Amino acid sequence: MKVLVTGAAGFIGSNFVIRARQVRPDWRLTVLDSMTYAANLTSLDSVVGEVDIVKGSVTDADLVDELVAAHDLVIHFAADSHNDNSLDDPWPFIDTNIIGTYQLIQAVRRHDKRIHHISTDEVYGDLELDDPAKFTETTPLNPSSPYSASKASADLLVRAWIRSFGLKATLSNCSNNYGPRQHPEKLIPRQITGIIDGVKPKLYGEGLNVRDWIHVDDHNDAVITIVEQGRVGETYLIGADGEMNNRDVIALILDLMGKPADWYEHVPDRPGHDLRYAIDATKLRAETDWRPAHPDVRSGLADTIAWYENNQDWWRTAKVVAEARYERLGR
Ligand code: NAD
Ligand code: DAU
Numbered sequence: 001m002k003v004l005v006t007g008a009a010g011f012i013g014s015n016f017v018i019r020a021r022q023v024r025p026d027w028r029l030t031v032l033d034s035m036t037y038a039a040n041l042t043s044l045d046s047v048v049g050e051v052d053i054v055k056g057s058v059t060d061a062d063l064v065d066e067l068v069a070a071h072d073l074v075i076h077f078a079a080d081s082h083n084d085n086s087l088d089d090p091w092p093f094i095d096t097n098i099i100g101t102y103q104l105i106q107a108v109r110r111h112d113k114r115i116h117h118i119s120t121d122e123v124y125g126d127l128e129l130d131d132p133a134k135f136t137e138t139t140p141l142n143p144s145s146p147y148s149a150s151k152a153s154a155d156l157l158v159r160a161w162i163r164s165f166g167l168k169a170t171l172s173n174c175s176n177n178y179g180p181r182q183h184p185e186k187l188i189p190r191q192i193t194g195i196i197d198g199v200k201p202k203l204y205g206e207g208l209n210v211r212d213w214i215h216v217d218d219h220n221d222a223v224i225t226i227v228e229q230g231r232v233g234e235t236y237l238i239g240a241d242g243e244m245n246n247r248d249v250i251a252l253i254l255d256l257m258g259k260p261a262d263w264y265e266h267v268p269d270r271p272g273h274d275l276r277y278a279i280d281a282t283k284l285r286a287e288t289d290w291r292p293a294h295p296d297v298r299s300g301l302a303d304t305i306a307w308y309e310n311n312q313d314w315w316r317t318a319k320v321v322a323e324a325r326y327e328r329l330g331r
Contacts, residue, residue, distance in 0.1 A: 002028045004071040006058050006104070007078030009039035011182040012118070016077065016220040021047050024224065032056055032067055036092075037321065038081065042314060043181045058100030061107075068107035074115040075223065076104055079151065082185055083122075086147035087271055088329060097150035098157070105161045105169070114168040116227050117158045121175045121212065121237070122148035126274035129210065134280035135173075137235045144272050155235075162233045170230045172223060174238035175279045178300065179216035180307040184315045185322040187211075188301070191250055191264075192308045193319050195257050204331065205269030207247035210276040214240040215294035225290040239279025240292035256302050267331045 003020070007013040008031040020027055029050075033039055034057040044053065056063045058078045068074060078100060080092045101117065108115045124135045125142030141156070143149040161167035182189045191201040222238040230236055244252075250264050284290055294300045308315065 001026070001073060002030070002071040004030050004032060004067050004074045006032045006074065006076045009033040009035060009041050009043060010077065010081070011038075011186075012177055012216055012219060013077035014040075014043035014181050015179060015216045016075065016223065017044060017047055017051060019217055019220045020224065021050055023221075030054060030067065030071065032058065032063075033078065034058070036080070037318070038183050040181070040314060040318070057096070058104055059095055061103050064103045065107045065110070068104065068113055069111045072113060073227065074104060074108060074113065075118070075227070076101065076115060077118045079118075081147070082183075083145045083147045084185070084270060084329060084331065085325070086145055086150070088325070090146035090150075093146050093150040097147075098153045101154035101157055105158060105167055108169070109161060109165050109167050112168070114232070115158075116223060117154065117169060117171045118223065119155050119171055119173045120148065120151050121173050121239070121277045121279055122274065123152040123155055123173060124277075127276040127278055129208065129276055131276075134278040135237060136280045137237055137283055144274050159235075168232050170226050170232060171235040172226055172238050173235065174219045174222070175212035175214050175240075175242070175277055177216045177219050178213055179304055180311070181314070182216075183322070184319040185325075187246065187249065188253070188304065189308060189315065190322070191253050192257070192305050193315055195253065195259060196309060196312070201250045201253065201264040202267045202331065203246055203250055203264055204267060204273060207250065207266070208245050209273060210243050210245045210278070211249075212239050212278050213242035213244060213249070213297050214238065214292065215300045218292040218294050221293065222284060222290045225288045226284070229288040231287070236284045236287075237279050237281050238284060239281045240295055242295075242297050243276075243278055244297065252298060252301060253305070256298070256305055270331070
């Protein structure tokens, strides 16, 4: 099978390509990535020569048409992905996440191919801290930020193309990923890399916001499972029951890195900050044999910390740029 993987020089996509090479060595993979600030081509060093890499944008209709025609399946990770950046400058999110998805599904439809659209639990908005409810596939879309609104828009396009044009598509909405090769702008790598440099973790507001953490390999295994075992036209939520508030995440990182539990500082909160995300993955578990292989966040985080300690060349330049932006945003 020939598989086009968009956004695979980024965090989840690069881990997907590395994982797919291990577990599906018969797949022929092509990476399409425009190499934004969030990309790092060295993430793909271990598969150089084994995959084709094309530098280009999912918004480029002619390029997308040519590449989709030459593949059987598209796995669409490419996106602008960081909430704080979307609050600072929404346009790239509208362009890549909405227009780029439109170009891909039009090409998939024209050439009668298949696509798996990667999305996020953030499209559902947020939950109260004391609410026993979790998101399910039927939770109404209610996004809060320009990023999540752009992802919800893309999800709606894919769903409409399925219904109106019979697009052969599946969708997945996953919770917060952690693991190696995540950009240092994101919560966990920002704090790990800061601590390595002697800088205290920065907690937005009171730090009571809850995220539902999943190891990136568990997310990517679920994607492969949905492509192979999921029903075309369906949406699947991906999560591993990893709810933790941000204060506890930082406490765990501090503990694993040998720092006192109170060695962090509060910074101004993110505007519109979603309170809690939580995934009910019953449908995925009922319809497929996927189960998370890394349910222990403490041990997954210990491995992730070791990766950042051992791969400082990978993140140092990106860290300087990310912290300059945070300084301007006051966070
Ligand atoms: P990332 O920011 O680390 O990587 C995104 C990649 O997309 C980068 O390599 C970037 O260069 C590329 N890209 C951006 N614009 C492009 C364009 N116009 N054309 C081609 N490539 C482009 O993001 P990530 O965290 O790896 O997220 C990947 C996908 O997973 C996104 O769709 C995101 O919404 C979704 N997702 C992320 C999480 C998470 O916790 N990170 C959770 C659920 C879903
Ligand atoms: O839920 C899935 C989403 O998870 C994905 O769709 C997004 O692409 C991904 O970026 C992530 O979004 P979040 O906004 O939840 O992730 P982030 O790492 O930016 O922040 C996680 C939480 O930590 C959030 O409540 C904000 C907080 N935070 C973040 C940073 C960077 C801090 O307290 N301090 C920080 O320095």
